[in-house]
Amino acid sequence: MCLPDGEGSEYMVTDTTVLSSDLARVAVEAAVLAPSIHNSQPWRWRLRDDVLELSADLARAAPVADPDHRQLVMSCGAALFNAWLALRAAGVAVGVDELPDGPDIAAGRLAAMRVVGSCPPASGDVALAVAMRHRHTDRRPFDPAEPPVELIHGLRRATEAEGCWLVSLTRPDARVELSVVLAHADWIETHDPAYRAELLHWSRDDPEATDGIPRGAVIGSDTPRQSEFPLRDFDVVGEAGQRLREPRVERPGVLILGTDGDGPAAWLHAGRALGRLLVMATAAGVAASPLGQAIDLEATRTLVREATGGFGMPQMILRVGYPDLAATPLPPTRRRQITEVLDLADGSSAD
Numbered sequence: 001m002c003l004p005d006g007e008g009s010e011y012m013v014t015d016t017t018v019l020s021s022d023l024a025r026v027a028v029e030a031a032v033l034a035p036s037i038h039n040s041q042p043w044r045w046r047l048r049d050d051v052l053e054l055s056a057d058l059a060r061a062a063p064v065a066d067p068d069h070r071q072l073v074m075s076c077g078a079a080l081f082n083a084w085l086a087l088r089a090a091g092v093a094v095g096v097d098e099l100p101d102g103p104d105i106a107a108g109r110l111a112a113m114r115v116v117g118s119c120p121p122a123s124g125d126v127a128l129a130v131a132m133r134h135r136h137t138d139r140r141p142f143d144p145a146e147p148p149v150e151l152i153h154g155l156r157r158a159t160e161a162e163g164c165w166l167v168s169l170t171r172p173d174a175r176v177e178l179s180v181v182l183a184h185a186d187w188i189e190t191h192d193p194a195y196r197a198e199l200l201h202w203s204r205d206d207p208e209a210t211d212g213i214p215r216g217a218v219i220g221s222d223t224p225r226q227s228e229f230p231l232r233d234f235d236v237v238g239e240a241g242q243r244l245r246e247p248r249v250e251r252p253g254v255l256i257l258g259t260d261g262d263g264p265a266a267w268l269h270a271g272r273a274l275g276r277l278l279v280m281a282t283a284a285g286v287a288a289s290p291l292g293q294a295i296d297l298e299a300t301r302t303l304v305r306e307a308t309g310g311f312g313m314p315q316m317i318l319r320v321g322y323p324d325l326a327a328t329p330l331p332p333t334r335r336r337q338i339t340e341v342l343d344l345a346d347g348s349s350a351d
């Protein structure tokens with residue numbers, strides 16, 4: 001990725017052996033940019049004795065769509081990746097201890113980060129750290145151009161580096177099967193009053209809201225969209241027999257991210273892999289949006305699992321593709337201030 005003028009210059013090598021409050025701010029400012037289920041930002045950070053600790057904020061859970069907190073922990077995993085990346089880009093080598101208090105996420109920490117040394121960042125890390133600031137979920141129709149196979153291979157290697165796997169759904173019948181499963185999951189969820197109430201709870205009309213999903217970021221179900229299931233198109237041949245228009249149907253890459261096991265450790269890894277994959281895609285000019293509804297429900301998650309060969313556990317489905325260049329740039333979905341999520345324990349302000 002070419003860095004825009006001046007971008008990346010803030011990432012200077014920091015010669016330090018302790019995680020100072022300044023470094024904690026660098027890490028948490030990056031962490032809060034991570035994607036999270038319903039933009040719930042379900043994390044808490046605390047700097048204690050040079051250790052930056054991450055905990056789940058269960059008060060920000062979505063118990064209907066995410067009853068076991070799987071997606072909440074994944075969101076925290078993505079935030080952990082961002083924090084790690086920002087420190088790496090600053091030349092700080094970081095050790096991460098995951099679930100240091102055991103798997104009970106209500107009682108213990110999700111992760112503890114400490115400085116283990118300093119070394120210049122790889123140029124790739126700086127480019128990813130810059131892309132991290134531009135990443136956002138893009139639910140709009142993509143350009144019809146398919147993402148290149150080499151990019152998908154790169155994303156697969158990135159998820160493997162985080163201990164996860166990635167399957168690209170290319171067989172036409174597998175893609176049709178998945179779109180049916182997605183529609184089925186959507187139907188079940190939107191007919192559940194508790195699910196609708198939860199979505200409403202996380203939907204925001206106020207453009208200044210610092211959490212939740214702004215209405216402008218979602219595609220309403222009454223908005224016609226190009227899909228793999230268009231109506232029969234009769235509007236193709238004009239009076240003189242010429243073709244009137246080419247259909248502009250998106251052909252997104254469909255990626256299933258999974259882990260061998262399930263449970264908090266696997267979810268944390270899946271979140272880290274998701275964070276890495278999304279910033280890599282952003283760096284390559286490729287946009288993404290989750291198709292999470294099929295994994296919310298145990299029954300449809302089992303069907304997704306079968307679509308990937310029946311091994312491991314699917315944790316996330318993504319559609320990836322090139323953004324439509326004619327579309328207006330998406331405004332970023334807002335975040336809470338770091339003062340709301342970072343406790344410096346020594347009493348100094350996180351401002």
Ligand SMILES: Cc1cc2nc3c(=O)[nH]c(=O)nc-3n(C[C@H](O)[C@H](O)[C@H](O)COP(=O)(O)O)c2cc1C
Pocket residue numbers: 033034035036037038039071072074075078135136137138139212213289290291292293332333
């Ligand atoms: C675990 C997880 C599950 C998500 N599920 C969905 C989903 O099913 N559909 C969707 O459109 N976005 C989904 N998202 C994206 C979030 O809504 C998005 O990250 C959040 O609103 C913040 O916006 P941003 O990604 O543009 O910064 C999910 C994100 C995470 C981390």
